[in-house]
Amino acid sequence: MAQGHRVDTDAPGIDLGGWRRLVDGLREAVVVLDPDDTIALVNHAATELYPTLAPGLPLTAPGRRQALGDGWTACYLDDPATWDTAFLDEALRRLSAATDRAATLTAIVELGLAHLADQCAVIVPALRGRVEWWYGAKGAGEVVRGRTTRQSAGVVTGLLDVLDGVVRHAEFGRESTPDLPVDFGEPGSAHAVPLIIGGTSLGALVLVRRVPREPFTDVEVESIRRYGDHAARALEAAIRHGEQARVVEVLRADLLPSPLPEVPGALLAAAYHPAARRTEVGGDFYDVHVRQDGTATFVLGDVCGNGLEAAVHSGRVRRSLHTLLLVEQRPAQLLYLLNAALVAAGSKLFTTLVVGTIVQLDDGGLRLTVSSGGHPPPILLHAGGTVEEVVARGGIVGVLSDVRFQSTSVVVKPGETLLMYTDGITEARAESDREELFGEDRLQAVLRECTGLRAEAAVDTVRRAVFDWLGPSEHDDITLLAIQAAPTG
Template identity: 55%
Template sequence: MAQGYRQGADTGLDLDAWRRVVDGFHEAVVVLDPEGVVRVANSLASVLFPQVMAGSTLPGDVAGGRRQELGGGWVAWYRGVDDHLDEAARRLASPTERADVLRTVVELAPAEHAVVVLPGARGRLEWWRRTPAGGVAVARTTRQVAGTAPGFTAVLERVVEHAELTELGDGPWGASGVGVAVPLTDGGALVCFGGTWSVDLLKRYAARAAAAVESSTRLAEQRRTVEALRANLLPTPLPDMPGVRLAGVYEPAHRGVLIGGDFYDVHPREDGSAAFVLGDVAGNGLEAAAHSGRVRQSLHALLVVEQRPAQLLHLLNAALRAAGSRLFTTLVVGTMLPVQAGGLRLTLAAGGHPAPLVLRADGRVDEVAVHGGIVGVLPEVRFNQTTVTLAPGETLLLYSDGLTEARKHDDRQELFGDVRLKAALADCAGLSANAVSDHLRRVVFDWLGPAEHDDLTLLVVQAAPRTA
């Protein structure tokens, strides 16, 4: 330290005089000796950069200001308030998660210690503050705690533009002394302790911080809304059923939202039977996903009054048209009933959908001849149904045209097609339902490579193998 001051004297720098001069500047000023050690920091620098003090090294965020050589290796750094606030706004805009934004607000606040108080869940308050270890922690209290600090509730309710908190009450401030509170977001406040330069600076910082907090809060609410809606559009977990093995693949075209126009469902009944469906709404993305949700809900309701697949499709067609459906849907609906001697008896009906496939025990693949018109568009549509029996270990495959119309990664004109699908299914003889779905998914995605694809969905229904 003494050597540093001698260096100052040797170069003609009167540090005491420098301090008196720069304290009147409207910029933060930091003077460093040739070794990079802080020798002078004016009042504003101490507010904008609380970690700057005589004998410390220069923090990286100060280096973003204006630099001036003073001679003999001595350097002065200048940082204007507007520049500092603009830089804070840029840094606050970087994180998108609400918690990360609040941590950044606390870390960048122009004070030795900052606390952000915000409305929380169930009418409580959140208190975000610096910790002795240098991190940021959050505590939660009732709203009544704010009233134990005289004048603070008035700031939270925006009755006043700022308040000095001389009595801190029971709040988890993590600091002592006098705090200066200014409004932040609606029902929130920024409270700073230690060397506050001006209330105007805190207000200007709080305005930028509030914009970042409100943006992250809106984004979080939107994400919660999307997650809630998406949860109702994703396939439900496949049930465990005696005598049946089930597996599925669901790969939407739009991976960002994880939902699409394809869907499948299995609805068990108390008698051990079940209804099942796999469908494909025209198009993909959010509009198709929303329509698939309507189709699924309609089917779920109609199953209460009708279990026969062909009649169920007639009712669904009428219901969708009555609701003003503009998108057509193709689907296969079926019922399954375990047979006492082993195996499953299936009754199937289809509306404009690719024919189901059956993998027999000897590796043969049969196509189930079941036909019908598309659903939800025309007033008069014919649907027929057929019955198929699966011996123990045999498998029924329902799939969307995303499989057969998958385009080869190095030749976008060539489709995966029915022949390759049947061959891939034949390779699954003797495999479990999960192994069948995994194999088909792998084969199709090897074909696709990294290329884009349509919604791609399949449902495997397998009669449980005989146990030894």
């Protein structure tokens, strides 16, 4: 705009009549401010966007300023809908990407600093009558967190009403507490809104604009309210996600294999690779239970399918076996009892498994008594490099009531190894040809190469051979359990 001519004695240095005719003809919202920063003119477009603006009042709307001369200023006002939509779109993108509580609270503060205020804090309830705050200020670096009592936060009049969701908005100023990092500044420079979901307040969002910047405009206060709604939804989702993650972690810990114990005269090793890599649990399982006399019971099994449903069922089988071991240790009888218990419980999934006992012999070897419930037979690696299957026939477990199980015993000499595995090993498909399986012959060939290796090295050799065969391809649950009679000398 070019400077006009003086025609109004009440407006030195500017022709208000000429400027009125000019700005009224513009589609863009424009106000003219006098040297005291008071509104002198408001065009029709500005009135439609901001009905409360009027000559003689201070400007309470954001916009781009241009000097007219002699201290007069034209201000091209921002369309509140356009500004608000762009900011909230960014807020939605940023907050939706934060899935845990800490990241969400940090993002809420950082977005508030970037678009709305010089200071931003989120105050949320904590345990034992305390509140937790997350705070950031422009130029202060990272968002920080701390805790204080509700009583200390209550020093700021009305803050607890916002925190509890009693009011939907509060304005502060000239109030502070040493237990909160927020400098509430001049009256009108601080605003707070509750973070409410379904009538429940999750906390309070506090935004502060430092002097000498202008107070929040009505449009900005409305934006704060809308941003608080988005922040509340994001925080509620993060809290819910965190609770679910904790539940899953507790359940997952119960479904993961227990650490292998020490068994007199034996070396144990295992590998466990579920198909569901994200949850790290599957339908395969193994356990070794040691008794006070030094003998032990071992089990390796495979529930039909994979993923969470199979993992839950495998946990049920493991707990059932653990309970049954209190009254029965003979492998075949254990399988009879387990099958009866699962059938009576209405089991929908079948399980194959190998159950056996370990007894140390006087010469340092081990006597293993083994029963199978429809599972691939274990492979015994002899000291000379030959291998043999240890066959004990039996039906699958958990579906039919009329099944039979047999037991067989084998002596494992010092340095010899019994390897048990699930069908994820033999049915692993080659990376180069998805129709070709790893197979039992290839497994036995790899096991022969483990002659003289300790149990842990033998398991690792087999595991690496299978994953080299698979490449990056998807696979079924893969589990190995090796029992070796401790080498002498």
